[in-house]
Amino acid sequence: MALSQTDIASRLDWVAVDWGTSNLRLWAMDANDAILARAESDLGLNKITDGGFETVLRDLIAGWLPDHLSQDDRISVIICGMAGAKQGWCEAPYATVPARPETLAAGVVKPVLRQVGLDVHILPGLCQVDDPDVMRGEETQLVGFMADHPDFAGWVCLPGTHSKWARIENGSITGFRTYMSGEVFALLSQQSILRHSMPGADDAQAFESAIRHVAEKQGDLLHCLFGIRASGLVAPNTDTAGAGAATLSGYVIGSEIADIVARLDHSESIALIGDGKLSARYNQALRVHGFDAEIIDAEAATLGGLRRAHTVLTNL
Amino acid sequence: MALSQTDIASRLDWVAVDWGTSNLRLWAMDANDAILARAESDLGLNKITDGGFETVLRDLIAGWLPDHLSQDDRISVIICGMAGAKQGWCEAPYATVPARPETLAAGVVKPVLRQVGLDVHILPGLCQVDDPDVMRGEETQLVGFMADHPDFAGWVCLPGTHSKWARIENGSITGFRTYMSGEVFALLSQQSILRHSMPGADDAQAFESAIRHVAEKQGDLLHCLFGIRASGLVAPNTDTAGAGAATLSGYVIGSEIADIVARLDHSESIALIGDGKLSARYNQALRVHGFDAEIIDAEAATLGGLRRAHTVLTNL
Numbered sequence: 001m002a003l004s005q006t007d008i009a010s011r012l013d014w015v016a017v018d019w020g021t022s023n024l025r026l027w028a029m030d031a032n033d034a035i036l037a038r039a040e041s042d043l044g045l046n047k048i049t050d051g052g053f054e055t056v057l058r059d060l061i062a063g064w065l066p067d068h069l070s071q072d073d074r075i076s077v078i079i080c081g082m083a084g085a086k087q088g089w090c091e092a093p094y095a096t097v098p099a100r101p102e103t104l105a106a107g108v109v110k111p112v113l114r115q116v117g118l119d120v121h122i123l124p125g126l127c128q129v130d131d132p133d134v135m136r137g138e139e140t141q142l143v144g145f146m147a148d149h150p151d152f153a154g155w156v157c158l159p160g161t162h163s164k165w166a167r168i169e170n171g172s173i174t175g176f177r178t179y180m181s182g183e184v185f186a187l188l189s190q191q192s193i194l195r196h197s198m199p200g201a202d203d204a205q206a207f208e209s210a211i212r213h214v215a216e217k218q219g220d221l222l223h224c225l226f227g228i229r230a231s232g233l234v235a236p237n238t239d240t241a242g243a244g245a246a247t248l249s250g251y252v253i254g255s256e257i258a259d260i261v262a263r264l265d266h267s268e269s270i271a272l273i274g275d276g277k278l279s280a281r282y283n284q285a286l287r288v289h290g291f292d293a294e295i296i297d298a299e300a301a302t303l304g305g306l307r308r309a310h311t312v313l314t315n316l
Numbered sequence: 317m318a319l320s321q322t323d324i325a326s327r328l329d330w331v332a333v334d335w336g337t338s339n340l341r342l343w344a345m346d347a348n349d350a351i352l353a354r355a356e357s358d359l360g361l362n363k364i365t366d367g368g369f370e371t372v373l374r375d376l377i378a379g380w381l382p383d384h385l386s387q388d389d390r391i392s393v394i395i396c397g398m399a400g401a402k403q404g405w406c407e408a409p410y411a412t413v414p415a416r417p418e419t420l421a422a423g424v425v426k427p428v429l430r431q432v433g434l435d436v437h438i439l440p441g442l443c444q445v446d447d448p449d450v451m452r453g454e455e456t457q458l459v460g461f462m463a464d465h466p467d468f469a470g471w472v473c474l475p476g477t478h479s480k481w482a483r484i485e486n487g488s489i490t491g492f493r494t495y496m497s498g499e500v501f502a503l504l505s506q507q508s509i510l511r512h513s514m515p516g517a518d519d520a521q522a523f524e525s526a527i528r529h530v531a532e533k534q535g536d537l538l539h540c541l542f543g544i545r546a547s548g549l550v551a552p553n554t555d556t557a558g559a560g561a562a563t564l565s566g567y568v569i570g571s572e573i574a575d576i577v578a579r580l581d582h583s584e585s586i587a588l589i590g591d592g593k594l595s596a597r598y599n600q601a602l603r604v605h606g607f608d609a610e611i612i613d614a615e616a617a618t619l620g621g622l623r624r625a626h627t628v629l630t631n632l
Contacts, residue, residue, distance in 0.1 A: 094550065131535075132547040162509075162542060177535070178542040180508070187503045192496070193478075219447075220575030221537055222495040222568070226478060230494070231448040234410065252538070259536030 014076040016306035019083035028064040045082040053089035069117025077120045080140035084122040094127035098174045101143040105312035144304025154269030179256040197244035206243035210250025224251045257285040330392040332622035335399035344380040361398040369405035385433025393436045397453035400438040410443035414490045417459040421628035460620025470585030495572040513560035522559035526566025537571045573601040
């Protein structure tokens with residue numbers, strides 16, 4: 001049962017925020033790190049004009065706060081994600097791999113606020129100089145995952161628009177690789193000539209055929225893609241002809257998976273953090289290569305990482 | 317010096333047309349296959365509504381025709397390209413590989429015309445059922461190339477939106493592979509997150525670095541791409557940071573070239589038919605792999621193929 005505003009305000013200890021490019025999510029937390037309430041909004045980085053971050057934040061959490069905040073109130077707000085980008089609220093320069101959770105928490109920046117009562121901390125992203133790469137937000141999910149899996153050694157994948165594969169060892173993020181799989185899928189399925197070949201969105205068999213096609217190195221991605229169009233014209237009865245979207249997804253994800261599995265051996269653990277349906281597809285692709293991943297809830301990982309940062313910052 | 321309309325009309329024997337998706341080109345030809353005049357228009361397939369093809373054609377060549385055409389006049393018009401697609405003027409079903417120039421010419425269709433005086437032939441495209449693939453228009457350029465290089469054995473590349481690599485042997489097109497390189501480059505450079513990283517369009521050194529990066533299999537295309545964005549954020553002084561467009565072009569073309577060169581040996585000849593600047597880039601990429609191509613003018617190849625079709629059809 002949802003708590004009343006009075007109950008939330010009386011028990012509120014800190015606020016956790018994941019502020020992304022296209023939306024943000026917020027949690028009211030008590031002193032034992034339990035969730036009192038949740039909120040979300042589509043006011044991601046893309047929709048906020050100059051200086052609007054503080055107003056948006058205060059509007060969204062107003063119902064959780066005591067009626068009168070004074071200069072002595074310092075309710076902690078811990079934010080991860082694009083709010084710390086150069087074009088965000090206040091730039092939090094990237095930490096560099098290898099990075100431990102404490103290193104990331106120590107990299108917070110505190111924007112100057114117009115009103116009293118809050119103490120806002122924005123977490124840094126993570127970068128890699130050799131084989132240049134960046135993330136903002138996913139590092140906090142990785143920290144949350146590591147809190148629950150202190151002895152994990154292996155790779156953690158965060159599928160999405162810009163899919164990330166991070167190597168974790170001895171409680172540290174040692175390196176990572178980004179793949180533009182989600183964005184490339186979206187562009188090709190909506191705006192390329194392949195948009196005419198996108199019926200039958202969910203076909204596990206066509207998806208797996210495409211994964212195998214890539215795994216067997218039958219051709220480069222740029223060639224496989226055109227086959228989706230061509231098979232509809234010259235071989236309309238084949239697997240791929242009626243399941244263009246699943247085949248496209250299989251070629252794109254298969255290309256990512258084939259590249260990453262070439263870099264790891266079968267003794268290594270893999271975990272997938274993300275949306276359930278997409279994670280299941282990634283795991284289907286991994287199984288073609290003889291791997292099997294543990295699937296982790298994305299919200300739990302994000303919140304775990306924000307909790308860990310809050311604990312580190314409280315004890316500083 | 318340009319000929320007068322009267323001279324053109326008195327010497328006109330046939331009309332050659334390359335009717336593509338976004339534009340068309342036309343040539344007035346005399347009985348010795350010499351060019352009397354040229355025309356072009358942006359009325360490609362995409363802009364023509366139902367039934368408008370004959371009107372567009374007659375408008376564009378009106379100045380080349382004698383004043384009064386009768387039922388007995390049958391000026392031959394030979395058309396290649398998308399005019400023969402299902403959504404074109406009149407569908408010319410694909411010929412299948414292996415295909416000789418005579419096979420292609422024999423596959424012409426003749427649309428029913430509303431007015432007298434012309435005899436319109438639309439050439440078929442070419443398809444491949446095993447490893448499904450299609451082309452419409454490029455097969456005519458290949459025929460033109462083969463007319464000038466009767467003993468050629470090897471691969472001919474036609475770079476472009478949907479780049480084609482065709483195998484030619486014993487005067488026959490035996491197979492081909494399409495790569496969506498040009499379309500993928502356009503989508504990524506204009507509509508993906510990489511659009512923010514596209515300064516310095518022409519940097520031969522950055523292009524070649526990217527080609528080598530792919531040739532050395534340092535990573536899958538989907539990963540390399542994100543490096544263009546990331547290097548601008550974390551390593552702004554590297555090669556790729558100031559030359560995003562050349563690097564993107566190198567990754568995309570490099571991916572295509574690496575795939576095709578794995579399928580051929582160094583004894584095979586390669587020819588490139590197309591736009592001079594793009595062909596030069598493709599050849600730069602081929603040289604990284606130890607190949608060197610002959611570069612062929614695209615208009616000459618198109619016209620050569622249409623001439624060959626006209627000769628075959630005249631002698632039938």
